[in-house]
Amino acid sequence: MNETRGIRLLLADDQDLVRGGLAALLSLEPDLEVVAQVGRGDEVLAAVQEHRPDVALIDIEMPGQDGIEATAQIIASEVGCRCLIVTTFGRPGYLRRAMEAGASGFVVKDTPAEQLAQMVRRVAAGHRVVDPALAADSLSGGIDPLTERERDVLRAAVDGSSVKAVAAQLHLSPGTVRNHLSAAIGKTGAENRYAATRIARDRGWI
Structure with a gap:
């Protein structure tokens, strides 16, 4: 300066x-x-x-x-x-x-x-x-429990995109996307991926 x-x-x-x-x-x-x-x-x-x-x-x-x-x-x-x-x-x-x-x-x-x-x-x-x-x-507020890849998948799914669409966007297999979504759902304590995305956004993790 x-x-x-x-x-x-x-x-x-x-x-x-x-x-x-x-x-x-x-x-x-x-x-x-x-x-x-x-x-x-x-x-x-x-x-x-x-x-x-x-x-x-x-x-x-x-x-x-x-x-x-x-x-x-x-x-x-x-x-x-x-x-x-x-x-x-x-x-x-x-x-x-x-x-x-x-x-x-x-x-x-x-x-x-x-x-x-x-x-x-x-x-x-x-x-x-x-x-x-x-x-x-x-x-x-606790530490963000999500991995970077889990955050990527939740961000890509935030608009309700299908697993197939998220997989194509991130160049991952649908199975890998499902695994990351399942992990994110567990870590956020959500009932489904939509709730997991909302919780992660509310807490500023994505």
């Missing part, structure tokens, strides 16, 4: 009003500058590479790609941009996944503007920031 030019920010949120409001509030801070805004998850990496922000404020649920996947791409690209997840969905599972992806912070959208600006500064300085209530919920 270059202290003389302030902290350059990218905002990624599919809700125009929310994104615009964040931009207006953060731009009031003399050391913060919003240099780019995007409304889709699959536009985040290209915008980061083009505008070279110091910090990207990223929503989770966006079209094209979710914010956690976008965060992982930014970190893997080694462009030097830190990621702060700013979301409506304060689910403990999301917090864990975001940190595993390399995010430097996780806060909810109703965080007061002054507090959010301070969190941005801390992230830009190399610190990690997490909403205290979310951190407590994460610690008490």
Whole structure:
């Protein structure tokens, strides 16, 4: 981060009003500058590479790609941009996944503007920031029991796709898909794969 030019920010949120409001509030801070805004998850990496922000404020649920996947791409690209997840969905599972992806912070959208600006500064300085209530919920909420492949299968089945369709999408055999679904159902304590998908989503595991 270059202290003389302030902290350059990218905002990624599919809700125009929310994104615009964040931009207006953060731009009031003399050391913060919003240099780019995007409304889709699959536009985040290209915008980061083009505008070279110091910090990207990223929503989770966006079209094209979710914010956690976008965060992982930014970190893997080694462009030097830190990621702060700013979301409506304060689910403990999301917090864990975001940190595993390399995010430097996780806060909810109703965080007061002054507090959010301070969190941005801390992230830009190399610190990690997490909403205290979310951190407590994460610690008490239990560890995600699903394997990465089980999460993949549940994500692919979230719209009610058949086992055959999920198998084709993930390049697996139908038998392997059934095995993963059965394991996920058992681990979530669900009655069927639809309930397992709902439980996993509610807990932020997928």
